[in-house]
Amino acid sequence: MVHRPRRLRRSGSLRNLVRETKLTAHDFVLPLFISERLTTRKPIESMPGVFQFALAEVADEAQRSFDLGLQAVLLFGIPKEKDEQATSAYAENGIVQAAVRAIKDRCPELVVITDVCLCEYMSHGHCGVTRRDGEHFHVLNDESVELLVRTAVSHAAAGADLVAPSDMMDGRIGAIREALDARGFENTGIMSYAAKFASVFYGPFREAAESPPQFGDRRSYQMDSANAQEALREVALDIEEGADIILVKPALPYLDILWRVRERFSQPTAVYHVSGEFAMVKAAAEKGCFDERAAVLEIMTSLKRAGADIIITYWAKELAEWTLP
Numbered sequence: 001m002v003h004r005p006r007r008l009r010r011s012g013s014l015r016n017l018v019r020e021t022k023l024t025a026h027d028f029v030l031p032l033f034i035s036e037r038l039t040t041r042k043p044i045e046s047m048p049g050v051f052q053f054a055l056a057e058v059a060d061e062a063q064r065s066f067d068l069g070l071q072a073v074l075l076f077g078i079p080k081e082k083d084e085q086a087t088s089a090y091a092e093n094g095i096v097q098a099a100v101r102a103i104k105d106r107c108p109e110l111v112v113i114t115d116v117c118l119c120e121y122m123s124h125g126h127c128g129v130t131r132r133d134g135e136h137f138h139v140l141n142d143e144s145v146e147l148l149v150r151t152a153v154s155h156a157a158a159g160a161d162l163v164a165p166s167d168m169m170d171g172r173i174g175a176i177r178e179a180l181d182a183r184g185f186e187n188t189g190i191m192s193y194a195a196k197f198a199s200v201f202y203g204p205f206r207e208a209a210e211s212p213p214q215f216g217d218r219r220s221y222q223m224d225s226a227n228a229q230e231a232l233r234e235v236a237l238d239i240e241e242g243a244d245i246i247l248v249k250p251a252l253p254y255l256d257i258l259w260r261v262r263e264r265f266s267q268p269t270a271v272y273h274v275s276g277e278f279a280m281v282k283a284a285a286e287k288g289c290f291d292e293r294a295a296v297l298e299i300m301t302s303l304k305r306a307g308a309d310i311i312i313t314y315w316a317k318e319l320a321e322w323t324l325p
């Protein structure tokens with residue numbers, strides 16, 4: 001036999017030598033939830049080991065993450081007050097704006113990415129401005145984009161390195177890029193949730209971010225899980241409008257999308273391993289179905305192998321420890 005692929009699998013050292021995909025702490029971004037209502041951290045029931053933090057604690061948590069080798073955190077805010085204009089989302093001293101300042105003060109080298117959306121700040125929990133007519137409701141695109149732009153600019157003013165619009169309104173990347181440039185924030189980057197699918201796997205996140213929609217669902221703005229070509233069109237539009245990093249969400253059920261996006265566009269690509277995916281693995285590991293660490297490492301390797309340059313995951317800190325060279 002001329003070809004015996006097993007020759008290179010004979011020992012650990014040989015396997016290490018020919019391994020194509022290697023994880024490092026630099027691959028991972030840790031999401032952080034910061035609540036204006038808390039004075040001390042509160043566990044999120046549906047996501048074991050994940051917390052909402054108080055503003056006073058967030059710089060410490062960010063510093064710990066950086067010390068472990070992580071390069072970036074992604075901030076989500078939970079405001080004290082919600083209304084129908086998401087006023088707290090773009091308040092100069094809003095929870096995210098304050099958290100950015102606190103983290104940058106303590107740990108200036110850590111890349112701070114901010115989620116830009118309105119759902120946590122809207123009394124109705126939708127990602128944009130809504131108008132009801134009778135039984136129906138509409139999420140208004142251009143009115144929502146105006147508020148998203150104000151939010152992104154306020155995050156940049158607070159010192160965010162990257163803003164990450166996750167709302168899926170049309171035209172928001174271009175509008176945000178233009179507004180950032182006009183205000184002198186030409187070095188603030190945009191990580192765009194370019195292909196974000198309406199997914200059942202966001203369930204636990206809504207507890208974490210306290211943002212479940214009070215009526216209707218998000219299918220008029222998030223993508224239909226059946227559509228891959230449309231995902232490529234969405235990504236192309238966001239790149240054209242100025243996205244620096246594009247993101248696919250969720251992760252494992254959309255591995256084909258991630259692969260196609262990475263193959264088609266030469267743009268840094270991120271993937272968000274979401275709360276429901278996290279909760280499934282936790283539950284299965286607790287039942288003894290498999291070892292949590294081995295499962296997580298296999299999943300993360302598959303995401304990187306499929307083309308992810310950046311992986312957003314609730315295991316980021318553990319992964320930093322597990323993957324130290």
Ligand SMILES: [Zn+2]
Nearest residue numbers: 117118119127
């Ligand atoms: Zn949202």
